[in-house]
Amino acid sequence: MHPYLSAALGGILIGLASWLLLAGLGRIAGISGITCSALRESGWHAYWRWAFLLGLILGGALFAQWLPVPTQPARAPLLIVAAGLLVGFGSVRGSGCTSGHGVCGLGRRSLRSLVAVLTFMASAFVTVFLTGGLQ
Amino acid sequence: MKPENFVIPTLPQRAPATRLIGGLLLALAAGLLFALGLVLSGMAQPAKVIGFLNLAGLAQGEFPGAWDPSLAFVMGGAVMVTLLAFRITPANPRQPQHRPWFSSRFEWPQQERIDAALLQGAVIFGVGWGLAGYCPGPALATLLVGGRDVWLFVPAMLAGMWLARHTTR
Numbered sequence: 001m002h003p004y005l006s007a008a009l010g011g012i013l014i015g016l017a018s019w020l021l022l023a024g025l026g027r028i029a030g031i032s033g034i035t036c037s038a039l040r041e042s043g044w045h046a047y048w049r050w051a052f053l054l055g056l057i058l059g060g061a062l063f064a065q066w067l068p069v070p071t072q073p074a075r076a077p078l079l080i081v082a083a084g085l086l087v088g089f090g091s092v093r094g095s096g097c098t099s100g101h102g103v104c105g106l107g108r109r110s111l112r113s114l115v116a117v118l119t120f121m122a123s124a125f126v127t128v129f130l131t132g133g134l135q
Numbered sequence: 136m137k138p139e140n141f142v143i144p145t146l147p148q149r150a151p152a153t154r155l156i157g158g159l160l161l162a163l164a165a166g167l168l169f170a171l172g173l174v175l176s177g178m179a180q181p182a183k184v185i186g187f188l189n190l191a192g193l194a195q196g197e198f199p200g201a202w203d204p205s206l207a208f209v210m211g212g213a214v215m216v217t218l219l220a221f222r223i224t225p226a227n228p229r230q231p232q233h234r235p236w237f238s239s240r241f242e243w244p245q246q247e248r249i250d251a252a253l254l255q256g257a258v259i260f261g262v263g264w265g266l267a268g269y270c271p272g273p274a275l276a277t278l279l280v281g282g283r284d285v286w287l288f289v290p291a292m293l294a295g296m297w298l299a300r301h302t303t304r
Contacts, residue, residue: 003177007208010176014209015216017169023224024161026235028243029169031272036296044155048162053275055166060276062167063174072182074283079266084274084288086263088295091271094256095244098270101257102210107217108243115249116257123261128188131266 018103021052030100031056032091094120158237170276176209179277181268181284188265256299263295 001009018029025048038049091097094116096105101120105113177183183203186192192201225233225241235241264270267288274281274288 003203003205004208007176007205008212010172010174010178011209011212011214012216013168013172013175014178015172015213015220017165017172018213018217019220019224020161020165020168022220022235022241024165024236024238025158026225026238026241029165031270031275032296035271035275035293036300039293039296040300044158048158051159051162052166052169055163055168056170056272056275057166057278059167059170060174060179061279063171064179064277064280067174069174069179069277069280070182071282072180072284075267077283077287080284080287081291083263083267083269084291085295085298086259086266087270087274087288088263088292088297089299090256090258090260090263090295092256092296092299094253094260095246097260097272098264099272103213103217104221104243106214108221109218110247112247112249112253116253119254119257120261120264123258124188124265125190125261127262127265128185129191133185133189 014099014103015107018099018107022104028100028104030096030104032088032097033095033100036092090120154237161237169272172213173273173276176212177205178209179273179281181273184268184270184273185265188268 021027021029027048029052034049034052038046038053041049087097091100094101096113096116098120101110101113101116106117173179183205186201186203187206189202192203195201260270267284269285269288271292274285274292277285278289
């Protein structure tokens with residue numbers, strides 16, 4: 001399959017998954033928000049989030065058997081830890097990530113989410129430009 | 136007293152067990168479908184993400200050069216669907232008959248203010264995303280298959296979330 005086609009199909013599936021969560025539970029499929037709240041909330045508010053995360057984690061492992069994710073050499077541990085801290089901190093401070101602000105926020109035509117998406121895209125473009133894309 | 140007055144208020148009024156199990160299965164299915172989308176689209180490959188973020192690659196050689204535009208198709212495909220979803224599904228949240236299948240109401244952030252926290256958070260998130268090529272979804276979806284990078288990234292991401300919760304606002 002052409003990479004652009006599989007990218008578009010994968011995107012459509014991500015959109016459909018978000019639709020499923022919206023239609024079934026009336027919730028936004030924002031991964032950072034779901035992860036953060038799963039750890040903080042209790043009862044039903046934690047249960048459905050853990051069920052979603054379980055699907056995401058097991059699904060990733062399952063589908064990677066069928067559509068192998070190319071392995072890449074491990075990168076500098078310090079770089080990865082710094083990146084993780086920044087992504088976690090930024091997604092909570094900015095109230096969302098690529099899924100919450102991107103997929104869902106743009107879908108519900110939120111100006112706040114559009115501003116967030118344009119900001120983190122610009123920031124990521126500049127970061128890759130300055131570091132030359134650390135692979 | 137009518138029988139419904141005895142229903143525990145935190146549980147949905149009709150067939151709570153069905154709603155609980157149905158809701159959990161639906162959340163699980165949504166997670167699986169989301170993971171399939173991430174794996175199929177290439178979002179689960181940090182090298183592909185960085186290839187997309189590498190705008191300078193546009194200038195290298197013939198179009199599109201070393202720039203990998205695939206991820207624009209991921210976001211395009213996903214947003215195409217959610218634009219439709221948010222137009223159709225919560226037809227009128229104020230009308231009680233328009234409810235989610237397994238929940239009593241539609242819930243999402245009502246905040247529309249563009250404040251400093253939003254911009255700071257987005258800038259910080261973008262730096263981290265550009266450094267490693269992982270955002271939260273792909274990192275979690277490859278937790279069991281992504282190797283050492285993901286095992287370092289995910290705990291660091293959770294620590295970052297904890298820090299943001301406890302140091303600000």
